Amino acid sequence: MTGNQMSGSESGGLERHTYDVVVIGAGGAGLRAAIAAHDAGARTAIVCKSLLGKAHTVMAEGGIAAAMGNRWPEDNWEVHFRDTMRGGKMLNNWRMAQLHAQEAPERVMELEDWGALFDRTDDGLISQRDFGGHRYARLAHVGDRTGLEMIRTLQQRAVALGIDVFMECTVTELLKDGGSAGSTGRISGAFGYWRETGRFVVFEAPSVILATGGIGKSFKVTSNSWEYTGDGHALALRAGASLINMEFVQFHPTGMVWPPSVKGLLVTESVRGDGGILKNSEGKRFMFDYIPEYFKAETADSVEEADRWYDDKKNNRRPPELLPRDEVARAINSEIKAGRGSPHGGIYLDIASRRSPEFIRKRLPSMYHQFKELADVDITAEPMEIGPTCHYVMGGVEVDADTELSAVEGLYAVGECSGGMHGSNRLGGNSLSDLLVFGRRAGESAAVHSMSFGAGGPGTERPTVVEEDVRTAQATALSPFEHEGGSENPYTIQQDLQQTMNDLVGIIRTAPELERSLEEIERLKERAQHLVVEGHRQYNPGWHLALDLRNMLVVSECIAKAALERQESRGGHTRDDFPGPSEEWGSKNLVLRLNHAGTGVDLAHQPLPVMPDDLKTFFDPAPVEPVETKEGGK
Structure with missing residues (x-):
């Protein structure tokens, strides 16, 4: 069906x-x-x-x-x-x-x-x-x-x-x-x-x-x-x-920033993979200023070297535009905060000066169409304005x-x-x-x-639905219609949640901001208890959003609580008050579970699974060579 x-x-x-x-x-x-x-x-x-x-x-x-x-x-x-x-x-x-x-x-x-x-x-x-x-x-x-x-x-x-x-x-x-x-x-x-x-x-x-x-x-x-x-x-x-x-x-480094109706829409990494470069408002190709130490052996450290790589692909020291996404997103964010951003609050992604119009239209047809139709920008002739997006x-x-x-x-x-x-x-x-x-x-x-059920023996009976749980699920789903005197609109709560997460749990984080975000999420959870949805169940997007908000609020709490707990910067999590990675934090996961009351989440530390010694050798300074393993061969 x-x-x-x-x-x-x-x-x-x-x-x-x-x-x-x-x-x-x-x-x-x-x-x-x-x-x-x-x-x-x-x-x-x-x-x-x-x-x-x-x-x-x-x-x-x-x-x-x-x-x-x-x-x-x-x-x-x-x-x-x-x-x-x-x-x-x-x-x-x-x-x-x-x-x-x-x-x-x-x-x-x-x-x-x-x-x-x-x-x-x-x-x-x-x-x-x-x-x-x-x-x-x-x-x-x-x-x-x-x-x-x-x-x-x-x-x-x-x-x-x-x-x-x-x-x-x-x-x-x-x-x-x-x-x-x-x-x-x-x-x-x-x-x-x-x-x-x-x-x-x-x-x-x-x-x-x-x-x-x-x-x-x-x-x-x-x-x-x-x-x-x-x-x-x-x-x-x-x-x-x-x-x-x-x-x-x-936060993907490259989302559209203009016009406002498409802000955040993805600009594929293929643009950089096929030769696009990042420039600030001064025309500088700034990514050379942000190459991490552990990538310097593999990343071109001059414009000339990077250009040779794009021309023949024989020198495998990649241009810095092809660093991992977290590195590129932080670099773009730094340029924008330093006042070197584009007129609409992003930076420039330029492939027009690097590749022919025919190459761009063949290799990046969706990007050409996306910018031409939505932003009236011809990416074969001018740069794109882009910025980080969740x-x-x-x-x-x-x-x-x-x-x-x-x-x-x-x-x-x-x-x-x-x-x-x-x-x-x-x-x-x-x-x-x-x-x-x-x-x-x-x-x-x-x-x-x-298919293991019904094979006979204890514990092989197929699990059955508890009807009381079905009735509870029905009542929960219908509750937004039944809040007499409710004063909260689901769209307003979502807008406030999005602003909170954007401002306080964004690409760069601090303890005071994260603490404020958790306080605000608690207030939003309380407001959500007074949601009111008008109309009927048919064709009712307000009701749909009211049910989605229940999920969005608990997941946002998980993100903010874990971000506050992890006192280091690593990957997609950047703490301004703990700017570097920590060896101690690099060996643990943060685990979140719903608390017994079902009203919030509990957090615990858990050791990271230990990698076998034969796989650890891949991270030695010497080049990686194929080896036999028990799990998967070469």
Whole structure:
């Protein structure tokens, strides 16, 4: 079934469906997980908040990072693993980074087998482009529309397999056979509503995969679309799972700054990968002033050297515009704060002086169209005005590296709503390969779990939905209509939350500002108790936002609380009062759980998983050489 048709059994006006695996979210991670679960023999459904195909994966335009060696034969999974760990400032879950680097090439080839049309090298191989933080050119790409091609391919595959899709259906609660609250019990399903009609629906399933994306709509300036309200993070918390390292929010260095209607809209890193340079209002190519010590051996330290690299790509000391995103974002922010910004509060990204109009229109068709149509800027003739924008959260649901299982039996998380893979900073291009690698693993694991029931013996009975929890979920969803004397508008609260996060939990943080943000979030939580929504459940976006705010507020609290606790600067988390990284903080994760009252979050420290000695050798000064490992071969 696709769309928001009414089918399935109904009793008392409540629609019900039964599956083995339910995937919440239809981006790259959700689609790949659903395909894997279906192929493993599970009855599988996808539930998505918006329309099938309209996922934020399309914003990942630059490419899929995979060490295929098509442009640089020297590239291999070991180098990709090292780049990922170094980009994440060594706070990554080493096992996830290893699996990702080892399996990404196969997942890309699989995507091509399913019909994805990649750009090619002169000798017919999948083309791979340069991206920030990657030692070699390793991003398989389709112009600057790679995410769109990936979604198209996976969507076509899922529909061809006959996987059921429930579009414009929002899940508000996870259900467990031991009760939805607390940490006990197994997943038994999910409760939600049709956005068009407001009617409620229950999905009964022993395995649920969260693939809901990120948290960007809690911030004022963001590349994220309206769906990104932290739903998966909050659903997991309320079900008893934990989140890790929510302080690490990536501000993409290049978002549009003009006109105001498109402020924050993503400008792909491909512009810099294909030769674009960053300039301040004085015309200076300023990134040479911001090269970190640990990247100096790999980064060009003069304009002349960088230009030679762009011309022949034989000298692999990359231009500083291709440093990891956190480094570039901080440099841009520093230039703007120093008064060297553009007229609209950004800086300039110039590819027009570096590449021919024909090259730009061929390699960056979406960027050419985006600026021409939305900003009346011809990027083949003039520079773009860009600035940092909230783009991605590295933190998320704490999961097992091999199976993506959370602390709750039957609950899996994958993609941006899971944590650990990217450490404190994600490298560009690693998002799409992350979705493919761990989407497949989550789908297979969830299918195995769901089909283990009914095999006989104690504990093999299929989990069942507790009807009292369904009634509670209904009452919670309807509560915004029933606040007599309520005075708060959901749009006003969201606007105030976005301003708070933008001003106090932004790209540069301090303890006093973070403390103020937590106080303000508490006030917003109190105001949210008095929300009032007018009208009916049909076609009511105000009601939808009122329900989303519940998620946005708890996730924002997690971000601010973890940011205040971590007294160092690392990756996507920069503290003005603790400007450098700390060895002590570099060995621990921050874990967040919902408190017993369900009114806030508790925070605890947890040691980082210890990397095996054979993988530690990859970070020696000597070049990385391929080695045999127990887990994955060469």
